[in-house]
Amino acid sequence: MLTAETTSTLHETQLNPGSYTIETSPSIKQYAPHPALRHVWVVAGPAGCGKTTVASYMSCELDLPYLEGDEYHTQASVAKMAAGIALTDADRWDWLRFLRIAALEKIQQGAHGVVLTCSSLKRTYRDDLRSATENIQDVVMHFIYLSATEELLINRVAARKGHYMGANMVRSQLAELEPPAPDEADMVTVDVSGMAPEVQALVSKVVEDILNASAVGEMKRVQKENSSL
Numbered sequence: 001m002l003t004a005e006t007t008s009t010l011h012e013t014q015l016n017p018g019s020y021t022i023e024t025s026p027s028i029k030q031y032a033p034h035p036a037l038r039h040v041w042v043v044a045g046p047a048g049c050g051k052t053t054v055a056s057y058m059s060c061e062l063d064l065p066y067l068e069g070d071e072y073h074t075q076a077s078v079a080k081m082a083a084g085i086a087l088t089d090a091d092r093w094d095w096l097r098f099l100r101i102a103a104l105e106k107i108q109q110g111a112h113g114v115v116l117t118c119s120s121l122k123r124t125y126r127d128d129l130r131s132a133t134e135n136i137q138d139v140v141m142h143f144i145y146l147s148a149t150e151e152l153l154i155n156r157v158a159a160r161k162g163h164y165m166g167a168n169m170v171r172s173q174l175a176e177l178e179p180p181a182p183d184e185a186d187m188v189t190v191d192v193s194g195m196a197p198e199v200q201a202l203v204s205k206v207v208e209d210i211l212n213a214s215a216v217g218e219m220k221r222v223q224k225e226n227s228s229l
């Protein structure tokens with residue numbers, strides 16, 4: 001069970017990584033983000049875990065623009081994946097760069113946050129994405145990592161229609177996957193084995209906790225600043 005533990009500044013705000021279990025089904029809409037902060041939500045995990053499904057929900061609930069990671073691959077990378085060939089690091093660096101640029105463009109254009117899908121399979125890829133916001137004080141990145149078994153992923157990819165990614169790619173995705181490390185405090189794991197409403201409830205709770213923790217962290221930062229004037 002995730003608990004939010006706030007500290008003196010936003011950047012020190014810690015959220016315990018770990019799987020969520022949840023009983024209620026709140027809407028995220030009631031949780032207005034802190035006006036001084038903008039959030040980049042990266043929905044992560046291997047093919048078929050539900051990134052697109054969850055990100056669409058979050059984008060709608062939070063009223064934020066949505067960047068679909070699949071659309072930022074080069075044609076060559078899509079052709080590779082469609083042919084059942086796993087991407088390499090070299091294939092992915094530009095993709096990650098395009099995603100970073102696209103997310104920052106949305107922020108620069110005035111969006112109060114962004115929802116982004118990106119498998120972010122390896123720690124180095126996540127660190128690369130993190131570099132986009134690390135020097136921007138009012139923008140904070142979060143990873144929502146969707147966790148599922150190989151069997152579930154294969155079943156969901158196999159049942160999905162009209163996508164270049166075949167079920168034969170799940171194994172290579174899992175072979176490369178580096179699940180959240182204990183020090184990745186900006187990453188929260190959500191178990192997606194349930195049906196959509198259950199997953200949505202888990203995601204809502206994750207977002208609620210993060211927004212609450214961020215708001216408290218930001219308030220403490222402002223109070224600290226004011227007290228030192």
Ligand SMILES: Nc1ncnc2c1ncn2[C@@H]1O[C@H](COP(=O)(O)OP(=O)(O)O)[C@@H](O)[C@H]1O
Nearest residue numbers: 047048049050051052053156160194195196199
């Ligand atoms: N919680 C769920 N229960 C059942 N099916 C789901 C669930 N989430 C997603 N799906 C279905 O599984 C398939 C893969 O989901 P998708 O969102 O495309 O995953 P990803 O973007 O991570 O590849 C889609 O056909 C989607 O409709």
Ligand SMILES: O=C(O)[C@H](O)[C@@H](O)[C@H](O)[C@H](O)COP(=O)(O)O
Nearest residue numbers: 046047048069070087092119165
């Ligand atoms: O890094 C990769 O190997 C790809 O980005 C992959 O992880 C991603 O999942 C594809 O874009 C397939 O799309 P779906 O994840 O939507 O199936």
